[in-house]
Amino acid sequence: MKAKTADKLATSIIVAVAAFIVLILAGLLGYILFRGLGHISFDFLTSAPETIRKGGGIGPQLFNSIFLLVLTMIITIPIGLGAGIYMSEYAPPNRITNSIRLIVEVLSSVPSIIVGLFGLLILVNMFGLGFSLFSGALALTVFNLPLMVRITEQALKGVPREQKEASLALGLSKWKTITSVMLPIALPVILTGTILAAGRVFGEAAALLFTAGMSSPRLDFTDWNPFSPFSPLNPFRPAETLAVHIWKINSEGLAPDAAQIAAGASAVLVITVLLFNFAARWLGRYMHRKFTAIK
Amino acid sequence: MQPIAMSAKDLSVSYGDSPAVRKVSLDFAAKQVTALIGPSGCGKSTFLRSLNRMNDLIPNCVVTGEIWIRDQDVNSPSTDVVSLRQKIGMVWQRPNPFHKSIYENIAFGPRYHGVKNKKKLDEIVEESLKKAALWEETKDRLHNSALALSGGQQQRLCIARSIAVKPELILMDEPASALDPVSTSKIEELIAELKQDYCIVIVTHNMHQAARVSDKTAFFLNGEVVEHDLTHNIFTNPQKPATNDYITGRFG
Amino acid sequence: MAQSLERQKAKPHLVEEWVGKIYTLICILFLIITIVSLVYFVASKGLSTFFVNHVNVADLLTGLKWSPDGEPALYGALPFIFGSFSTSLLAALIAAPLSFCAAVFMIEIAPKFGRKFLQPVIELLAGIPSVVYGFVGLSVIVPFFRDVFPGQGVGIAAGALVLSIMILPTITTIATDALAALPKGLKEGSYALGATRWQTIYRIVLPTTLPALMTGIVLGIARAFGEALAVQMVIGNAPHIPRSLFESASTLTSAITLNMGNTATGTVANNALWSLALILMLMTFVFVFIVRWLEGRSKI
Numbered sequence: 001m002k003a004k005t006a007d008k009l010a011t012s013i014i015v016a017v018a019a020f021i022v023l024i025l026a027g028l029l030g031y032i033l034f035r036g037l038g039h040i041s042f043d044f045l046t047s048a049p050e051t052i053r054k055g056g057g058i059g060p061q062l063f064n065s066i067f068l069l070v071l072t073m074i075i076t077i078p079i080g081l082g083a084g085i086y087m088s089e090y091a092p093p094n095r096i097t098n099s100i101r102l103i104v105e106v107l108s109s110v111p112s113i114i115v116g117l118f119g120l121l122i123l124v125n126m127f128g129l130g131f132s133l134f135s136g137a138l139a140l141t142v143f144n145l146p147l148m149v150r151i152t153e154q155a156l157k158g159v160p161r162e163q164k165e166a167s168l169a170l171g172l173s174k175w176k177t178i179t180s181v182m183l184p185i186a187l188p189v190i191l192t193g194t195i196l197a198a199g200r201v202f203g204e205a206a207a208l209l210f211t212a213g214m215s216s217p218r219l220d221f222t223d224w225n226p227f228s229p230f231s232p233l234n235p236f237r238p239a240e241t242l243a244v245h246i247w248k249i250n251s252e253g254l255a256p257d258a259a260q261i262a263a264g265a266s267a268v269l270v271i272t273v274l275l276f277n278f279a280a281r282w283l284g285r286y287m288h289r290k291f292t293a294i295k
Numbered sequence: 296m297q298p299i300a301m302s303a304k305d306l307s308v309s310y311g312d313s314p315a316v317r318k319v320s321l322d323f324a325a326k327q328v329t330a331l332i333g334p335s336g337c338g339k340s341t342f343l344r345s346l347n348r349m350n351d352l353i354p355n356c357v358v359t360g361e362i363w364i365r366d367q368d369v370n371s372p373s374t375d376v377v378s379l380r381q382k383i384g385m386v387w388q389r390p391n392p393f394h395k396s397i398y399e400n401i402a403f404g405p406r407y408h409g410v411k412n413k414k415k416l417d418e419i420v421e422e423s424l425k426k427a428a429l430w431e432e433t434k435d436r437l438h439n440s441a442l443a444l445s446g447g448q449q450q451r452l453c454i455a456r457s458i459a460v461k462p463e464l465i466l467m468d469e470p471a472s473a474l475d476p477v478s479t480s481k482i483e484e485l486i487a488e489l490k491q492d493y494c495i496v497i498v499t500h501n502m503h504q505a506a507r508v509s510d511k512t513a514f515f516l517n518g519e520v521v522e523h524d525l526t527h528n529i530f531t532n533p534q535k536p537a538t539n540d541y542i543t544g545r546f547g
Numbered sequence: 548m549a550q551s552l553e554r555q556k557a558k559p560h561l562v563e564e565w566v567g568k569i570y571t572l573i574c575i576l577f578l579i580i581t582i583v584s585l586v587y588f589v590a591s592k593g594l595s596t597f598f599v600n601h602v603n604v605a606d607l608l609t610g611l612k613w614s615p616d617g618e619p620a621l622y623g624a625l626p627f628i629f630g631s632f633s634t635s636l637l638a639a640l641i642a643a644p645l646s647f648c649a650a651v652f653m654i655e656i657a658p659k660f661g662r663k664f665l666q667p668v669i670e671l672l673a674g675i676p677s678v679v680y681g682f683v684g685l686s687v688i689v690p691f692f693r694d695v696f697p698g699q700g701v702g703i704a705a706g707a708l709v710l711s712i713m714i715l716p717t718i719t720t721i722a723t724d725a726l727a728a729l730p731k732g733l734k735e736g737s738y739a740l741g742a743t744r745w746q747t748i749y750r751i752v753l754p755t756t757l758p759a760l761m762t763g764i765v766l767g768i769a770r771a772f773g774e775a776l777a778v779q780m781v782i783g784n785a786p787h788i789p790r791s792l793f794e795s796a797s798t799l800t801s802a803i804t805l806n807m808g809n810t811a812t813g814t815v816a817n818n819a820l821w822s823l824a825l826i827l828m829l830m831t832f833v834f835v836f837i838v839r840w841l842e843g844r845s846k847i
Contacts, residue, residue, distance in 0.1 A: 203676025
């Protein structure tokens with residue numbers, strides 16, 4: 001009898017905890033959206049921020065975040081894919097490979113603030129890139145690469161060996177086998193992982209404080225010459241992203257509506273991350289269905 | 296008597312320290328089917344996979360000895376494995392079509408090997424599918440996914456895929472063991488057709504199948520060839536007691 | 548004809564093979580060079596405090612006062628080290644039981660509902676950016692603590708609570724994988740003996756998955772330890788060891804975040820911050836090695 005009571009009690013506690021976790025998320029999302037959604041308007045999303053007056057927007061920050069994400073992914077994806085392919089297909093099974101794996105693991109757990117400091121030292125100061133989108137993108141690449149490598153490696157390891165053998169037995173080179181047979185099969189997993197990684201990059205702030213900088217010049221959205229200092233497309237200008245902006249107005253915001261702006265910006269950030277998440281989930285399921293469908 | 300298409304001399308394979316195949320020497324004649332039979336773990340599949348250097352993919356698998364195709368030693372480190380494999384087709388236990396359309400599955404190899412002409416590719420696809428007795432079933436849906444085919448159809452597609460690159464011999468690793476009886480008999484008929492053009496080496500668990508499709512049979516036991524003779528002789532008048540025990544079902 | 552075709556083909560595929568090999572090798576080398584230089588530069592900057600500026604290592608590690616502008620300037624980092632350890636350990640203490648319950652719920656109690664509902668929820672929690680956690684912490688948890696407990700609401704308790712939600716997904720995911728990987732026969736054997744579900748979980752499931760659960764907890768602590776902005780926003784940032792959980796404190800990351808921009812490169816104050824970063828990085832290595840060690844054990 002006693003064992004049964006304990007069982008019932010434990011079960012109810014576990015169920016309660018599970019419900020509690022769902023409640024936390026619901027509360028979290030509800031709070032952010034409830035506080036923030038009211039503040040989101042077209043004007044808020046497109047106008048420039050104000051330092052001391054109220055009514056500022058997050059236009060440049062939103063643009064910076066998106067631009068930085070694109071830059072980062074352009075750098076990360078080819079390197080991450082290449083390194084992942086190496087780890088999965090070319091690395092000989094020996095000690096050196098094991099230590100490379102350890103190195104990747106270490107890099108993936110280095111706190112992002114340290115990646116930011118490293119960026120400050122190497123990119124901003126030593127290479128003279130200054131606080132710029134480019135520095136930020138490279139720092140985020142360092143932050144993101146281990147994840148991309150692991151995603152690629154695992155996705156390729158998941159490809160059935162017979163597929164690889166079939167291609168090699170036809171007399172195809174290993175490289176062609178990887179690019180034409182294995183990568184297409186691994187693609188759904190790689191894409192899903194990449195989108196989730198992109199969400200992580202979009203929300204990252206600590207690595208950017210000292211690389212992309214905490215300010216944004218007055219951008220002239222009519223000037224699309226990437227070499228002009230006020231052009232939004234200039235990769236060598238400082239760029240405060242949305243996540244950094246949220247941090248900054250929370251710690252040193254002077255505008256009277258700082259709290260609302262933070263709430264609105266948080267809501268935008270969370271909605272974007274949610275979109276990334278759903279996109280990854282949907283794409284993964286869609287591609288899985290497409291590849292295994294019996295037509 | 297047909298000329299020899301491929302011959303293995305003193306071929307040994309080991310995984311790390313444990314030997315799987317010991318000093319096997321076998322000749323495979325052109326336009327003949329040779330069946331490799333034996334209990335599981337006897338090394339027959341490992342031997343087969345060494346013939347097109349598939350075992351290169353397996354870490355710490357060491358293959359020693361010689362495998363000759365005409366004047367080329369397959370197993371020599373200086374051999375260009377990639378162009379070598381084009382000469383040797385392979386069919387696996389489980390059908391493994393590429394995750395592409397039926398057409399692409401077959402055109403994939405020839406296109407890589409330099410056939411760019413669309414018309415020529417169409418011809419190769421049709422010819423290969425016809426040879427694999429799959430043309431009638433698939434000619435109206437060449438651009439559908441190959442994964443939508445039944446298991447037996449997929450296996451015939453894999454055979455078509457391998458003959459599309461014009462190999463000289465075809466290795467088959469228990470090609471019918473994952474299929475139903477009807478599909479199995481289709482594959483067996485196909486093997487009988489194909490041997491008019493190719494040298495075929497087939498690993499099989501099924502002794503009746505070996506008896507039905509092969510001209511010669513090699514019996515493997517513990518990584519060695521116990522007996523290698525005309526299939527008829529092996530099944531009616533085996534010279535070694537172990538062979539006799541195996542074909543009469545005393546073990547394996 | 549076959550011969551000529553082969554000759555013609557022989558070259559391109561060899562070139563292709565080399566292109567692939569070299570390209571992937573360059574990528575992995577880039578990665579290795581990056582991590583090696585990261586470690587090297589952080590270490591050399593962090594160590595220069597001791598070798599160039601002659602600050603005593605023991606003073607830095609055990610000193611209680613951080614006042615770079617004081618006379619004499621003091622670089623005692625113990626308050627930060629204490630803050631980092633206390634917030635991350637406390638966060639793990641809160642998150643671990645919750646995560647274990649969530650994992651048990653998903654695997655043992657309601658697999659269908661769990662997979663469909665709880666798992667996405669946990670993944671979403673993992674995806675929310677840390678500044679958003681900081682913002683919510685600042686606008687919900689801190690005011691709540693201020694009303695209920697004495698003090699300003701900021702401090703280790705607020706930091707740990709925010710962190711615990713952030714590391715919940717890390718621990719839960721690993722715990723779930725560990726529970727799911729358990730051989731079926733193990734549990735069935737216990738049920739067959741008439742044990743209840745809880746007895747089975749408690750006596751069979753928990754002990755066998757313990758190393759994996761520990762791995763999850765250590766990874767969670769590692770993440771909490773390195774988290775910068777969310778903690779910085781709610782901890783108060785006073786550079787001393789607090790007397791209560793609800794008193795303003797600092798962590799290694801918050802000290803770096805706040806002060807790095809205000810010190811000039813090459814000064815002692817700046818180098819001392821790099822020493823904090825070095826401590827942070829070394830702790831990361833320690834965590835990675837603990838995880839490796841635990842993973843090695845859980846295989847047995």
